[in-house]
Amino acid sequence: MLGNIGDENLLNQIVGKNLESVFIVSSDFNGNKKALDYISKNAPNVHVVVRVKDYKQKEEMEAAGADLVVLPSNLPHKSVASAIIQYIERIKSVKLAHSLKKIISSVEDGKLAIILHNSPDPDAISSGMALKEIANSVGVRSRILYRGKIGHHENKAFVNLLDIELDQSEEFNPADYKKIALIECSVPGVNNLLPPDTKIDIVIDHHQADVKDIYAEFVDIRSNIGATATIMTKYLQDLEIPIKTELATALLYGIKTDTDDYRRNTDPADLNATEYLYPLANHDILNRIENPSRSxxxxxxxxxxxxxxxxxxxxxxxxxxxxxxxxxxxxxxxxxxxxxxxxxxxxxxxxxxxxxxxxxxxxxxxxxxxxxxxxxxxxxxxxxxxxxxxxxxxxxxxxxxxxxxxxxxxxxxxxxxxxxxxxxxxxxx
Ligand SMILES: [Mn+2]
Known part of the structure; x- marks a missing residue:
């Protein structure tokens, strides 16, 4: 850092730029505090990470509005770096969730179609439910649509026991909707009921895809992640939308089936989502879904x-x-x-x-x-x-x-x- 950490001219130059986050890491506590106060006052939306020496300083910085306070003396340098990286990840993740929410809130009530892949599996179904819940949170009712059959016995039990509302839509007219979301698939007409030339608005998936070939306002494809339900859980968390028991159970089952009980393509994100959903889910129902009675x-x-x-x-x-x-x-x-x-x-x-x-x-x-x-x-x-x-x-x-x-x-x-x-x-x- 050039100049004094608390120098207002310098700070003024910094906050004038289009900033997302500021890291204040000098060893000068008073200077750091001055910088924090200045940024909190003049650029309240910027996220501030501050370094301190002890818990007393930590409390003071938190009271002054720091978003994250790190104590390097207590941690090896690697942990500070990873805490900061995690923090930036979190900012990015929350931002993404809010941009999704913003797009959905621009849709008129009842004009959002959530399209699942044909013969949807629990990951697709629970992810569709999660998107529906996000839409509900901004007062937009939506429909979850699919074509084909809910196959396996467990999947039927899943839909029945959780009382999931889905429409097996044979007749779909894109003109009936203002925005269309594709869940668990990314190309209109490929393994879904959309005509191939349909204009889509939202894509959320975890299958490998050529993102440059996907034309939508909002595209979130993360092929490293084991289940779309994991991505949707993160959205709900970041948007601070409470997850009801049925939805938590459905998402948890979606993650479990897609990762084959965490034996296949499992990312740490899948485990984090599981940790979050586990106490919210109904394990009695989950058990009945996994061991359905036979016809x-x-x-x-x-x-x-x-x-x-x-x-x-x-x-x-x-x-x-x-x-x-x-x-x-x-x-x-x-x-x-x-x-x-x-x-x-x-x-x-x-x-x-x-x-x-x-x-x-x-x-x-x-x-x-x-x-x-x-x-x-x-x-x-x-x-x-x-x-x-x-x-x-x-x-x-x-x-x-x-x-x-x-x-x-x-x-x-x-x-x-x-x-x-x-x-x-x-x-x-
Ligand atoms: Mn999946």
Whole structure:
């Protein structure tokens, strides 16, 4: 610092600039105090960080309006630096939250559409709820819209138990809304109900995206973070909006599912959000969402999967026949993976028009997603190393009685691929 810390001419030059934060770190307490008083009086919106020597000085500086007072004598220098960095992060984060709030408050009541990705998961749903709550806080009612189905059993329980209001909108007209927010996806028309040329206003997501290709007034994409629910929790915190039990429970479940209970893509921010939400959430409901009661059909399918199982080495293959609820296949595939000696499960089922297949593996040699894609093509199968699904249209055959033959062929295709992946081990073992 040039000149005396308390020099008014110097301070005047500094606060004249467009400042966000000022750090007053000289060892001259009185000079620091003078500088703080001057800035508080002449530039009240500037954030001031002041360094002091002891707690008495700390109290004095806080009373004089310092935003953050650091005591270097008590801390190694690294901690001072990180406290200051954290403080700047916090200022940035609060600013961002306020700019989001400002955009939303410019919308007329009822004219904000919150669009989730197709067949939304708990992260998307809870994040949409959080945005709705932010809108509510400025008197703007909004609608959460999506297309597709709320799939898995747990997700249905999630929506039911938390009484979540969502609209499965088949007919969406962008002209009915003043502003459109896209949650958990970033491009109109890609995995959401928006027509591709829709003008969007707000994007909040944690999936990798080319930000320069996204045209919106407000874009917040943080691909390092495990769940959009974490980003939304931070907004609620920064805007000091109280989080009701249902919302806290929903956001917590969103973070838990997206990070696979903190085993996948987990950022410290996800843990901070969890720490904040945990005491606010209803853990009884959370427990019921995570362990939903099973429908009769699911129990029947699980029974069939167990009864019809064929075991080849460490693979379990089972055909459960006709199904109505394809989620039950995934549940059976999950459940049977717990069987001793089994590392891979593939369960087949049949509907009017499709053969459905669900696969699970904890064998490191097998990428079950790739096995399914190799067997049926990338357009019919998807997934990753541990979890995969496929749906094969029966097309012309859907009316015939040949379904069982087709099912047998599909089964052979999967088994052949599975065996070829680990063929060497099979022969030598
Ligand atoms: Mn997500």
């Amino acid at each position: 009769t059909e699911e129990i029947d399918i699980l029974g069939d999967a167990i009864k019809n199982r064929e075991i080849k080495g460490s693979y379990l293959i089972s055909n459960v026949g006709t199904i109505r609820n394809r989620d039950a296949l995934a549940q059976a595939a999950d459940y049977l993976l717990n069987l001793e000696g089994i590392t891979t499960t593939v369960i087949f089922g049949l509907s009017e028009d499709y053969i459905y297949i669900s696969g699970r593996s904890r064998d490191d040699r097998i990428n079950i997603g790739k096995v399914m894609q190799d067997a049926f093509g990338e357009d019919k199968a998807g997934g990753h190393a541990k979890l995969a699904g496929a749906q094969i249209p029966l097309g012309l055959f859907s009316g015939t009685k040949d379904k069982q033959t087709l099912l047998k062929l599909a089964e052979e295709a999967v088994v052949k691929r599975l065996l070829s992946v680990v063929g060497i081990q099979q022969e030598s073992g």
